[in-house]
Amino acid sequence: MDNSFGTIFRITSFGESHGDVIGIIVDGVPAGLEFDLEFIQSEIDRRKPSQSHLTSPRLEEDQVKVLSGLFENRTTGAPLCLIIENKDIDFSIYKKYKNFLRPSHVDYSALKRYYGFSDFRGSGRFSGRITAGFVMAGAIAKKILIKYDIMIFAYTKSIGNIIDETRYTSDNIEKLVELRNNSLVGAINQVKSKSMEFLIESVKKQKDSVGGTIKCMVTNFPAGKGGPIFNRIDSNISKAIFAIPSIKAIEFGAGFKAAKMKGSEHNDPWILKNGKVQTTKNDAGGIIGGISTGMPIEFTVAVKPTASIGIPQKTVNIEKMENVEIEFSGRHDPCIVPRVIPVIEAMTANVLLDCLLIEGHIPRVFVS
DSSP, X not given: OOSEEOSSSEEEEEEOTTSSEEEEEEEOOOBTOBOOHHHHHHHHHHHOSOSSTTSOOOOOOOOXXXXXXXXXXXXXXXXXXXXXXXXXXXXXXXXXXXXXXXXXXXXXXXXXXXXXXXXXXXXXXXXXXXXXXXXXXXXXXXXXXXXXXXXXXXXXXXXXXXXXXXXXXXXXXXHHHHHHHTSTTOOSSHHHHHHHHHHHHHHHHTTOOOOEEEEEEXXXXXXXXXXXXXSOHHHHHHHHHTTSTTEEEEEETTXXXXXXXXXXXXXXXXXXXXXXXXXXXXXXXXEETTEEOSXXXXXXXXXXXXXXXXXXXXXXXXXXXXXXXXXXXXXXXXXXXXXXXXXXXXXXXXXXHHHHHHTTSSOSBOOO
16 A cells, blocks of 8 residues: 555554554664664654744654564564654644635545545644654664764755755764754754744744755765666655655756756766765766765755645635635644754655665674
8 A cells, every 4th residue: 555665674654643643663674773762752853843933833742652673672673663642632623624625735635535534634644744653764764874874964955035055065964963953944054044934934924834945965875776767766765755745846966957057067077086986066966877876865855835824715615515715724834844854864764774775785683
């Protein structure tokens, strides 16, 4: 069906926005891995709601619980099952508008697909809340990749028309992480960050929403991984990223700018540096022909504005089959971009770990 992803490192998502729990089953985790619940919790804390006045006021503790797959704090090779409980549930507004097709929501598509049986509370399985499971799995993947000095870092590149055009390098990831973590919107440039915050506050007062872009960088991923046709690294990353609600586009390296460039401008010249083959720039985004080049993997994703807004909009009452106007209220983010950052990192980690397990670069058992 549509709830599992991956080949060896395989995740299965379950739960709904206003159900009892959100969870993830992670199969294929190498046995013998020392389990770091504190790190998983810290990753979940980065995406949970009510972090600031710029995010959803839904109050969720999002405490991670592990139900299986551990013995004496090490992975056993059996499936790991992780959950967080939904505590702050209020779906009265969803009952009120059950028969209204909310603009740019999945209501009509889900109605035609599931004949009215899908959970409509907070969009159910279609809610961004399911990504908490993605992050729990991604935290496990990250801890394994870190053992091989593979780092994954994402940040807010733009909110609305406010764009950070700086081309940051991966030479000092620790400093970039520090700057990003000091920003309410997950930006690196602190001046741009304040402008982004002001914009989000402005659209929030107008009962509107705004979108943006997120840039992701992966360092020290080995060259020669991936495949040329149906197992391309960029294809697999793209599929994983599009599993995240609100993602509308992805571009690797120069991306859409490549369409305006000449070959002499876009080509990445090869050089020898300190005895290592690399390129002078990275418009390919670290992937050529679907296979890693050894340069940093770089891509940017577009996140749409949150669909739930308080401005009156035209829609259809599907029960009465009549045109109506809706003014939807609820606990929603005026800009979802900052909370998507850890999800982007997590899904990238899940893909890359799976790739390295498939190719035997990472063992199935850690023996200490």
